[in-house]
Amino acid sequence: MQNPPDNDALLRARLQASLGAFQLDLNLQLPARGISVLFGASGAGKSLALRALAGLEPRVSGDVQFADEVWQRGRHWVPAHRRRIAWLCQRAQLFDHLDVSGNLRFAAGRHAASDSGEVDIGRYAEVCGISHLLSRRVGRLSGGEAQRVALCRALLSRPRYLLLDEPLSALDSAARLALCQLLRRLASDEALPMLLVTHSLDEVERVADQVIVLTAGRNQPRLSLAEAMAAPDIGLQAPGELAAVFDLEASAQQDEPDLLRLQIGQDAIHIPWRGPRPDRAVRLRIAARDVTLWPQLPPLSSAQNCLPLQVERIVDGTNPAMRLVIGRCRDGRRLFARITRAAERQLQLTAGQSVFAQFKAVALL
Amino acid sequence: MQNPPDNDALLRARLQASLGAFQLDLNLQLPARGISVLFGASGAGKSLALRALAGLEPRVSGDVQFADEVWQRGRHWVPAHRRRIAWLCQRAQLFDHLDVSGNLRFAAGRHAASDSGEVDIGRYAEVCGISHLLSRRVGRLSGGEAQRVALCRALLSRPRYLLLDEPLSALDSAARLALCQLLRRLASDEALPMLLVTHSLDEVERVADQVIVLTAGRNQPRLSLAEAMAAPDIGLQAPGELAAVFDLEASAQQDEPDLLRLQIGQDAIHIPWRGPRPDRAVRLRIAARDVTLWPQLPPLSSAQNCLPLQVERIVDGTNPAMRLVIGRCRDGRRLFARITRAAERQLQLTAGQSVFAQFKAVALL
């Protein structure tokens, strides 16, 4: 479980705690850019780890270092309010005695001239979808509204790092999608790194750059999202939900109207697209269950994509009736296909065989 | 928005309230069996409606009737504790002064001889996955653990009706799946009807029998799950997530090992299956994005299912680059396919045309 020392890690922490029967023993190396996701079953210690990083958990001992600053080491301890991070806990902890805008000002006032504070409030309230709630007392918000206010407030404190504990679980899917996009924008455009706890694979796929899997208080070394999605054994996926995730560059060449051509080695994947060509990589998710394998190039269908694939191995899935085919694209990326045992027999699949993987592709974000 | 009077409704309610700018005006007819899902955006009034049905919201006026009992009418008002329902609110409201088993006993003691109460506690704690937490103080539970304890406690109060406000949103996917199964079992085996609020389409698909969509304080008439999934305009689905949901009986005939044959009119769908034939209908979800259309019967592939389909109409999807094909199986059920405009052109699809729909099918529950 030892990570090799990671030189581009911004936030490094070794955390130990022992609470009743529960043992925490983490070694975290969180990079300076992008969104890291902490993933694990209920009770695995995710919230405890976040609190410890935020400087709120005296029961957790260990070493925490942020860039050059030592936040925790032995008896040395930088208190939470000096760490300039924002921590969002599982329940929106709004201040009852202030209205929504008072709550926002509480965070915004601190690091900005009051003018730019007001400007920020308007802007962030807009993106968090709470502009219409600014004068509302917090006791009169719905669960999801409160959660959005809390997120907005955390962003307004201008943190150097964001620690988010299931921030989106009370939101409807539209709001969740919008906030996922906001988080990604913050992570890339404003270079705000963050650590996000979530149970939702959907959120992991949408926002994660790295994934750290926690099991019963211990973590595995961090994986890139693609690695994590491709690892059948880390419990990230719901049973049968293994998927490949690719960040692919759009190619300038347009083969058809309304289709965007994404380059994957010498092959291409087409996704439905309208509007200008995106200037950053597009994230694709191709679930194992969405992939159909063909012995030879299939005839015309509405499924627009077909990649040559070399079967690497065939393993048992979590569902005893299913088999999982792990294959490699021509540029070496892994792709998965979930097929029935019946199909395996009919196709007479073996390792090393060349097949065609047919799938529909839709961008995640 | 007026429902026709519904004679097999168990719980009928007309609810009005006006809170600031927010207006609630509901007409709910909830059947005596199965799981009804209340679906709507954040702030639509779902929690308020649940509180009103539970008898906890004096700001909501109107009529509430449960079977023959009038729960609310004019000044008449049956207090919450006499309604014999259980209400689970968005945050696990555990009693801090009791440990987990004390919390459970608080609910269990009331309606059972103490012996059978203890037995029940053990049984329900088992199914809710909290057996190992019984002697834990509630302040020491993780978010998801607390939520499961609250659900278990609600079940132990032997309610005649369950009102659940986002009970599963803090759970990891394994726990969520297990509890979805538990809810379905309660609804069918113990004939316990319930109304569930959720933002998760996944939960809707897994557990719902009926769906009521709430928009800004008003509801549309209730729909069966299949109707709801098939209605592209009610906002139930995340963008591009339209799906058909079938409850199908397993046929006695077994065509292949590890495959279960489900009868859909004169056609059949095969799903991977191991173990004895299920004695109740199997719920299938076939997402529009998973369906591939073929002009003629496609050749052999790992995608095991292919149904003849008649194209009914082709409409624009939420994604401007995509088109949605609505078709009918031979027994009249609707199936959807989401295809690119490019594919539409290549297949030269028109209404009335016969095609083949190819998809992989996996049981939901």
Add this chain to the structure above:
Amino acid sequence: MIGLSPAEWSALKLTLWLALSTTGLLLLLCIPLAGWLALGRSRVRAMVEVLVALPLVLPPTVLGFYLLLLLGPRGPVGQAAAALGLGPLVFSFKGLLIGSMLYSLPFAVQPLLDGFRSMRRELLDTAASLGAGPIERFFRVVLPLSRPAVLSAALLSFAHTLGEFGVVLMIGGNIAGETRVMSIAIYDAVEAFDFAEAHRLSAWLLGLAMVCLLAIQTLRRRQQARDGGTDQ
């Protein structure tokens, strides 16, 4: 120097007994009363709340004076008590008890009200939906969760009774073994220029007080540790 004479012992016992019984009776009375005031729905609550708070602002001498008039042999309550064969109420332990209870009433009610009112509404709603009626909610949820408030109420009324002086002076007199509580005994000792006795009695009271307060603190700390696990 440190031992107490029998007379002093009896003053100490009397004081403790008075404070204990006042506190006990007050809690019995005030817990339901404050519960009703904090959680009930009746219209008269506001009125009753003001009435209950009144002794707060009345000096003990006013209270003592009217108690004297009411409870005395010519007062209505005193006569009723005599008719019922209850014996004299003024210049007796019974009278002191009545006086102390009245005097400390708001000091018991106020912390309870604060505690009960800070109960989260959704918690009570949850209990109701689990089938617990208002009485059961009160005794099985509100009360156990308000332990710090009950402790404060007990502490304040116990202390207030220990420190009671004016009322006792007015309706108790200074009768050994019956109404000569510590505060009066110390006053008496001071007036008699028996400073040694005054110091001795004060030292005893102080010692007792320290023991009680430390005990309460330990209790609280243990409680907290058990509940939260996160105290330090």
Add this chain to the structure above:
Amino acid sequence: MIGLSPAEWSALKLTLWLALSTTGLLLLLCIPLAGWLALGRSRVRAMVEVLVALPLVLPPTVLGFYLLLLLGPRGPVGQAAAALGLGPLVFSFKGLLIGSMLYSLPFAVQPLLDGFRSMRRELLDTAASLGAGPIERFFRVVLPLSRPAVLSAALLSFAHTLGEFGVVLMIGGNIAGETRVMSIAIYDAVEAFDFAEAHRLSAWLLGLAMVCLLAIQTLRRRQQARDGGTDQ
């Protein structure tokens, strides 16, 4: 019957002034003190908490006696005050103020402690993570959320001072316009068999009390309505 004589007026004014200044000073002192006791991390807190609670259990006569010894010109505090040119502390308003503050200290601290302690920990953690240091957390989060506790503390200490009698009797000296507060004036009237005066003074106190209490209640109710919207 209802009007007050100039002497009585001055007793009334004195009483109110004493109660108000005691309450004001106590709040200024006790809010930070209770904040530190409730939320601080120092080891000496437990000790200080016991010390602060001590006046709870000391009868006013004990307090008065020792104050007399301490504050008098031969006492250490009295000598220090004289050295600072503060003038005599016994038989003066200043002395009463010191006595009242000591006497009511725990009645101000206790409700504040209860209130501050009931603060949810995660709320403070959130504030800290938003960059608010301990002082700012206290004044911008804890204190505003503890308004009921502050109100209770003010009410209890105001009331306790109004009702103060023993300490005043011991160190006040019954000086008209300087230390003759209402409780003493009423006591005097009763002892002198001037029941008419006693009734008149009591009626005034009662009336004032009612007004204050009703005002506080209205305030509270309005507060609640604004905050929760769900009071009924």
Add this chain to the structure above:
Amino acid sequence: AEPLRVAAASDLRSVWLALSTEFKRHTEIEVSPSFAASGKLSQQIEQGAPFDVFLSADQDFVERLQAQGLTQGTPVQYTRGQLGLWVREDSRIEHLHQLGERLQGKLVMANPRHAPYGMRAEEVLRGSGQWEQCQSHLVLGENVAQAAQLVISGEAEAALLATSYKDEVAGGRWLTIDPGLHRPLWQVGVMLHTERRDAAQQWLDFLLSEPAQVIFRQRGFLPLDSAPSRPDQVAGQP
């Protein structure tokens, strides 16, 4: 047996130990005193306080109780109190008549509204024309004992006290006051409605006995025969 409950004027505090010890030696009867200002005690007796005997520092209060039928038998005059002027060492006051002019600090006395020693002190000050001048210096004790005790703080420059406090109030100087300047402080005892008539009577008798009288004289009380038996016509009557 239950001790005899005696309501006693506070000037008797200084003689009490000697008196009760002597009485117990003769009769085996315990007496339990409740000290307070005479006015307050009589007020408590009117409200039904369960005393067997009342020892007042002034006979007016006894007459008041008698008029209401709250006493039994005839009241007994057993000694006479004496008022003295105490001044701090550093005070320039050498005589009662200098009070008005030379007094700078506080002047302590018992409350004239209900304490006989206070009433007499007022009479003395009024009679010597110094009442108004002394007003702003007055500090009142609830009774004469409390007044004496206020002196210990050291804040008082002068005090009008019972001379029976000579031993307790140490330091300073005592100046005598002519008993003719105020109505006499007749110490009067009376039996109240009690079932313990014998013991009460024994106590009252004892107060008149020689051993008791010696104690009174030694402690600054005036002998019984030192003044007119009817103390009505005295200077300084308000």
